[in-house]
Amino acid sequence: MNVILLGPPGVGKGTQGELLMEALGWERIATGDLLRAARREGTELGRKAQEYMDAGELVPDDLIVALVEERLEDLSSDTGVLFDGFPRTVPQAEALSEVLPRVGRELGGVVVFECPDEVLQKRISGRRHSPDSGRVYNVYFDPPETEGICDEAGTPLVHRQDDRPETVARRLEVYKEQTAPLIRHYENSSTPVLRIDGDQSMDEVQTALRSALDEELGVGDSGA
Ligand code: AP5
Numbered sequence: 001m002n003v004i005l006l007g008p009p010g011v012g013k014g015t016q017g018e019l020l021m022e023a024l025g026w027e028r029i030a031t032g033d034l035l036r037a038a039r040r041e042g043t044e045l046g047r048k049a050q051e052y053m054d055a056g057e058l059v060p061d062d063l064i065v066a067l068v069e070e071r072l073e074d075l076s077s078d079t080g081v082l083f084d085g086f087p088r089t090v091p092q093a094e095a096l097s098e099v100l101p102r103v104g105r106e107l108g109g110v111v112v113f114e115c116p117d118e119v120l121q122k123r124i125s126g127r128r129h130s131p132d133s134g135r136v137y138n139v140y141f142d143p144p145e146t147e148g149i150c151d152e153a154g155t156p157l158v159h160r161q162d163d164r165p166e167t168v169a170r171r172l173e174v175y176k177e178q179t180a181p182l183i184r185h186y187e188n189s190s191t192p193v194l195r196i197d198g199d200q201s202m203d204e205v206q207t208a209l210r211s212a213l214d215e216e217l218g219v220g221d222s223g224a
């Protein structure tokens with residue numbers, strides 16, 4: 001089973017994807033995380049992506065598709081995969097539908113998380129993450145025990161560079177212009193599209209997600 005998590009910046013794709021991975025034992029391919037890792041490591045991809053990410057724009061499709069294809073080739077086809085933040089454009093979706101059969105997979109469904117912009121802005125303004133443990137916190141909704149310090153790594157938390165208000169505004173526009181059309185794209189295909197209300201507590205969203213996956217796609221605790 002392979003499932004796409006789709007939704008605007010800050011809606012909780014990463015948070016829900018992590019919880020689902022733990023519950024189902026699936027792999028998660030999160031293009032934003034892969035790009036941030038490439039930047040930290042100073043690779044050519046990281047250098048090329050930097051300027052687009054900091055401006056809140058999308059990184060070119062060819063770079064992203066190559067990155068995802070490489071990750072998929074490394075995974076056993078027995079494992080379920082959650083795509084988080086990919087695809088983000090219609091050409092990326094078309095490329096994914098060509099790549100999946102080549103690596104022995106097929107798309108099971110698309111989950112669309114929905115949430116009002118003002119909630120997204122508050123979540124993003126409160127997001128902090130630990131570069132050492134990778135854990136994500138929120139100063140309003142999920143704070144660490146000691147302000148500014150990761151509970152696991154014991155080192156300072158940071159605010160993502162593209163989480164500044166002016167960049168967030170552009171990321172929300174880019175989502176509406178280039179990514180939201182994917183919802184219609186998949187609704188016009190035979191792929192099931194599951195809509196989840198993302199404007200609930202993290203646990204409530206997870207419960208709604210798990211029951212939708214179970215009812216609509218037959219994905220339960222037993223995995224793919
Ligand atoms: P990416 O990292 O994918 O960012 P995004 O899609 O904008 O999503 P976010 O990571 O901001 O949010 P999220 O939905 O994962 O929310 P989270 O769970 O963290 O991409 C970054 C950039 O990389 C892009 O702008 C682009 O430049 C480039 N890029 C990436 N993929 C690309 C692609 N395919 N093509 C081209 N370019 C690409 O939650 C947010 C916060 O809210 C957290 O603090 C969390 O603790 C909190 N929270 C979560 N859920 C709840 C809840 N229910 N209640 C209260 N708080 C909550």
